[in-house]
Amino acid sequence: MAIEVDVMKKVPVREQEPAVRAKNFSEVCLGYDQEEAMAEATRCINCKNARCIQGCPVSINIPAFIQEVKEGRIAEAYKVISESSALPAVCGRVCPQESQCEGQCIRGIKGEPLSIGKLERFVADWARENGIQPAPAKEKNGKKVAVIGSGPAGLTCAGDLAKMGYDVTIFEALHKAGGVLVYGIPEFRLPKEAVVEKEIENVKALGVKIETDVIIGKSITIDELFDEEGFDAVFIGSGAGLPKFMGIPGENANGVFSANEYLTRSNLMKAFDESSATPIMRCKKVAVVGGGNVAMDAARTALRLGAEVHVVYRRSEAELPARVEEVHHAKEEGIIFDLLTNPVEILEDEKGWVCGIRCIRMELGEPDESGRRRPVEVPGSEFVIDVDAVIMSLGTSPNPLISSTTKGLEIDKRRCIVAQEENGQTSKEGVYAGGDAVTGAATVILAMGAGKSAAKGIHEFLNR
Numbered sequence: 001m002a003i004e005v006d007v008m009k010k011v012p013v014r015e016q017e018p019a020v021r022a023k024n025f026s027e028v029c030l031g032y033d034q035e036e037a038m039a040e041a042t043r044c045i046n047c048k049n050a051r052c053i054q055g056c057p058v059s060i061n062i063p064a065f066i067q068e069v070k071e072g073r074i075a076e077a078y079k080v081i082s083e084s085s086a087l088p089a090v091c092g093r094v095c096p097q098e099s100q101c102e103g104q105c106i107r108g109i110k111g112e113p114l115s116i117g118k119l120e121r122f123v124a125d126w127a128r129e130n131g132i133q134p135a136p137a138k139e140k141n142g143k144k145v146a147v148i149g150s151g152p153a154g155l156t157c158a159g160d161l162a163k164m165g166y167d168v169t170i171f172e173a174l175h176k177a178g179g180v181l182v183y184g185i186p187e188f189r190l191p192k193e194a195v196v197e198k199e200i201e202n203v204k205a206l207g208v209k210i211e212t213d214v215i216i217g218k219s220i221t222i223d224e225l226f227d228e229e230g231f232d233a234v235f236i237g238s239g240a241g242l243p244k245f246m247g248i249p250g251e252n253a254n255g256v257f258s259a260n261e262y263l264t265r266s267n268l269m270k271a272f273d274e275s276s277a278t279p280i281m282r283c284k285k286v287a288v289v290g291g292g293n294v295a296m297d298a299a300r301t302a303l304r305l306g307a308e309v310h311v312v313y314r315r316s317e318a319e320l321p322a323r324v325e326e327v328h329h330a331k332e333e334g335i336i337f338d339l340l341t342n343p344v345e346i347l348e349d350e351k352g353w354v355c356g357i358r359c360i361r362m363e364l365g366e367p368d369e370s371g372r373r374r375p376v377e378v379p380g381s382e383f384v385i386d387v388d389a390v391i392m393s394l395g396t397s398p399n400p401l402i403s404s405t406t407k408g409l410e411i412d413k414r415r416c417i418v419a420q421e422e423n424g425q426t427s428k429e430g431v432y433a434g435g436d437a438v439t440g441a442a443t444v445i446l447a448m449g450a451g452k453s454a455a456k457g458i459h460e461f462l463n464r
Helices: 034-041 061-069 076-082 088-093 116-129 152-163 190-202 222-227 258-268 295-304 324-333 444-462
Strands: 029-031 143-150 167-171 209-211 233-235 257-260 284-287 306-312 336-338 341-348 353-365 375-377 383-385 390-391 431-433
Touching: 029 116, 034 061, 034 116, 034 383, 061 076, 061 116, 076 088, 076 116, 088 116, 088 190, 088 444, 116 190, 143 152, 152 167, 152 190, 152 233, 152 444, 190 209, 222 233, 233 444, 257 258, 258 295, 258 390, 284 295, 295 306, 295 324, 295 390, 306 341, 431 444
Parallel strands: 143 167, 143 233, 167 209, 233 431, 257 390, 284 306, 284 390, 306 336
Antiparallel strands: 341 353, 353 375, 353 383
């Protein structure tokens, strides 16, 4: 039976029921099958001026791949996507399409935009399940490039350079490749074995080598990569893994985590398994401070580990920086949102363990420099939430190890590497940078866009 399509509305996508998924780590969204994908693709009106491409940081030819889906040529659709993206199965799951490609979709003016992300995911998953590989790399050109970090920026830069014929080696500090895709994003949003590892294998199939357990600035410096290892250029895509805290009393109590640590231990080290080497504490009631995507990931992970979870955020729901889909899923699963609420102290018991978080009510005042209304404390409104753990999700900054061990590498006041936006060039000749190491914590697709721009910049530099 053919699917009836309402051109004004997206073809619904199947998901696990909230009550079921809140107790497991399996993927929440089940994606389209081919019939559903082809039906959704028929909603595309093939705009002459395709604004969706302009909204994509890696400039995928969206109308072209959707046309192939519409006609049932899924392998051809994958070929179109692969020309621009090294990680389509990842992007189809975690990109904020609503503010990028889908946010520009003409269909969205009077109805719902095309479900571009879900279509990209379908194509990438279909290609993987049917053994379709990206186009092979060009013949090696004899030039070597080192890529620092195997997250989305590094993988994209490495993949693009390998396609051009460069001999590329990625150096990863952790024992497993993938960066934030492996340690930061939970399994229920981004499956590691079925998706991330397969995408990395596709990059390696282009000839990219990956060396793990190599800490640049400690194991070897950037200057040594040039002088002793013979690399012709270096790309820094080391991310931003240094967590930020509020500086309030009690932050050193037992049971206070950064979201970075909490998610890394759960996602990468499988600490949710009590038989693991360092099992994570099982909490009864958790407060997650912050309102971004990482805060949602930490909250939904804690929920799956059996806790009642409160998201504590100092602004209103309208200002939540997390994706609307993630907030919606969190609410469906039973996460409690304490909005217009700001922590002022973490309480601890006589043994030094967290026993509560003292908060104050907020109201929104005049806009600040970001354009959002500034939260202002309401006098006399303090109250306590009884919790046995607090997860701080206030953003991250780059680790200063690389910048402090590299001569001539300029950083800004946030300790981010200064790099040109158009090509990633830094103050040091032959060294390029992109992603969170330059911008501070941002999205996967923006990091990929930066890696893509830097690959082009490196190619131009090595062919002057």
